[in-house]
Amino acid sequence: MAGKRQRLSRKFFLRDTHVVARDLLGKILVRRRGKNIVACRIVEVESYVGHDDRASHASHGRTVRTEIMFGQGGHAYVYFIYGMYWCLNVVTERADFPAAILIRAGEPLEGIDQMKRARGREKLVDLASGPGKLCQALSITGTLNGEDMVTSKTLFMTDDGFKVRKQHLLQSPRIGVAYAGEHALKPWRYFMKDSPYVSRI
DNA sequence: GGTTCGATCCTCT
DNA sequence: GAGGATCGAACCT
Numbered sequence: 001m002a003g004k005r006q007r008l009s010r011k012f013f014l015r016d017t018h019v020v021a022r023d024l025l026g027k028i029l030v031r032r033r034g035k036n037i038v039a040c041r042i043v044e045v046e047s048y049v050g051h052d053d054r055a056s057h058a059s060h061g062r063t064v065r066t067e068i069m070f071g072q073g074g075h076a077y078v079y080f081i082y083g084m085y086w087c088l089n090v091v092t093e094r095a096d097f098p099a100a101i102l103i104r105a106g107e108p109l110e111g112i113d114q115m116k117r118a119r120g121r122e123k124l125v126d127l128a129s130g131p132g133k134l135c136q137a138l139s140i141t142g143t144l145n146g147e148d149m150v151t152s153k154t155l156f157m158t159d160d161g162f163k164v165r166k167q168h169l170l171q172s173p174r175i176g177v178a179y180a181g182e183h184a185l186k187p188w189r190y191f192m193k194d195s196p197y198v199s200r201i
Numbered sequence: 202g203g204t205t206c207g208a209t210c211c212t213c214t
Numbered sequence: 215g216a217g218g219a220t221c222g223a224a225c226c227t
Contacts, residue, residue, distance in 0.1 A: 046219070055219070057212095065212060082220050083209025089219085102219055132220045176219055199220095 005158040010150045013073030017092040017099040020073075021047045021190050024090075026164040027157050029106055031138040038114050038138050040106030040128050041162065044191035044198045046174045048089070049099045055180035058098030068146050069098040076155060078135075078145040085132030088140050090149060090157070104131045104175070104189075107197040130199040168193045175199065 008027065013020060030039045048056035048069075057079070058069045068077045069091055077089040077100050089100035106128040108115055115127045115137040128134040135141070140155065149156045171187040178184050191198045 048219075057219080060213070063213075079219085080211055081218060083211075083218090085220050087219060104219085130220070174219070179218090 003161040005160045008150070008157040008159060010072075010074050013090065013092050013150070014094060015073075015092070017047045017049045017101060018188065020092050021045045021101045021188070022169065024101060024103075024157070025169065025190060025192055026162045027159055028109065028162075029103060029134075029138070030156055030158060031111075031140065032154050033139070036111065036114065038111030039109045040115075040134070040138070041109055042103060042106050042157075043195045044103075044105035044189070046102040046104055046190070047099070047188040048102065049188070051098055052183075053180070054183050055174060055177035056098065056100075058100075062098075066098065069100050071095055071146075073099075074148060074150040076144050076147040076149055076152075078140060078142055078147075080142060081132070086135040086141050087131045088135055088138075088144075102131060103134060105129050105191070105197055105199045106134055107195065108137070125196050129197050164192065 024042050024045050027042050028039050029042055051059055053059055057066045062070050072095045073092045075091045077091055079087055081087055088103045091100045093099045108124055108127045119127050119137050128137045144155050147155050170191055170193045172189045173185055174189045
């Protein structure tokens with residue numbers, strides 16, 4: 001584990017989405033409500049970039065729902081899916097360019113009892129090993145959509161100096177986007193090799 | 202071990 | 215009115 005935790009800056013999120021995605025691996029996602037803190041280390045993410053990306057919600061244009069993806073990097077894009085689950089993304093790059101990174105999985109670090117309660121599960125690997133699970137564990141819902149993670153007191157990301165070596169990093173096509181034509185094949189899913197906390201192998 | 206299927210509702214057509 | 219950036223239980227083999 002490590003050193004002092006430093007919050008990720010605006011500048012961090014304004015860079016190229018795929019670069020930010022790789023850099024997010026190993027960073028810490030923090031959810032704070034009063035004195036209650038729940039945190040996990042990010043082990044799996046996916047990039048959704050530009051209006052050409054048919055897997056991206058933004059490919060259907062600028063709508064009420066996707067407006068936040070067209071905003072400035074650093075904001076949270078939280079959406080509801082399959083009638084039951086929430087998914088957390090962090091918006092990247094400049095305003096008016098639609099791009100975001102789906103936070104797919106994390107390794108529980110802090111507030112583990114709280115996560116177990118929120119999930120109704122005991123095993124660590126069942127707490128945040130998928131985008132829906134992660135949001136449930138961290139109590140992330142639509143009320144956090146649009147939250148500025150650079151300045152927010154309740155949802156933000158930090159760097160504790162943890163380094164992810166290149167040989168511990170893997171890429172693959174994204175999950176659940178078979179409908180997206182040529183973009184379905186792009187290896188825009190980034191995850192930590194050998195981590196038991198990724199959503200699947 | 203793997204595969205299928207139901208839950209459940211918001212968003213866009 | 216259809217389908218989805220999911221999950222977990224049930225049902226295969």
